Amino acid sequence: MNVNKKVLCLTDIENGLEPILQEATNTSAENMLTLQSYGAAISHPYGEIMRSVIIAIYQExxxxxxxxxxxxxxxxxxxxxxxxxxxxxxxxxxxxxxQHCRPEFLGGTVDEWLDGNSSDTIEKSVEIIRQHPLVPSYVKVRGLIVNPKDGTASIVDVSATKTDQVYPDHCLSR
Known part of the structure; x- marks a missing residue:
């Protein structure tokens, strides 16, 4: 266990995940910060959840x-x-x-957007955080699927290459 590593976990509103997350992330309880929201999804790169993530990165x-x-x-x-x-x-x-007017929403239907808990949604959220201009490059961002019933966890593999652009080319100057 890396006693100095600080970890932020963006989780669903689910009780009892802390012990599983500590084991899966190899982090002690005092070095783990948990941010809970329904669905653990970041639907907008400049929304309130992303704001909380950025503030946590710098303050913690x-x-x-x-x-x-x-x-x-x-x-x-x-x-x-x-x-x-x-x-x-x-x-x-x-x-x-x-489907036709707002492609930046996570999920293709209202049900998928409201659920916000699929591996595809997790992958998109990981990419939003990774590509955000205010997130330092040294911060590692990964997806994790947890099964609270049996206490298992598995990493969601999200490649480092840009699959979906979070920001249109004309908006980026870096």
Whole structure:
């Protein structure tokens, strides 16, 4: 265990992940910072979750970030919301917008966006953090899938090459 390494874990709202994360990241509890949100997804590079990640990097001297998804999630917010009859028309409209007008949203449908816990979502979140201009190059960013039922964890392999551009070419000057 590297006693000096500071780690930030962006996790889903799930209780009891800390011991699994400590073992998977090889980090002590006092050097682990956990940021919880529904779905553990970063949907916008300049949103509030990304802001919290950046502030944590600089204020807490974070060296490694894990975007953590949970396997066999007990409840799915997305499926629960889309079952409501009153929301079906709105969801149909939003699905159209997600597919045709707003490609920066994570997921291709409202259900996928609301769930935010797939390995694809984790990969996209890892890329948003890696490519962010305010994240230092020395910070390692990795995805992690945790199964709270059996206490196992596996790394989500996200290549270092840019697969999806988070920022259009005309927006970058570096």
């Amino acid at each position: 001297n974070i060296e490694e970030i894990f975007v953590v998804g949970t396997k066999d999630k007990r409840t799915s917010l997305g499926n629960g919301l889309t079952q409501l009859e009153t929301m079906k028309d709105k969801i149909k409209t939003l699905d159209y917008l997600f």
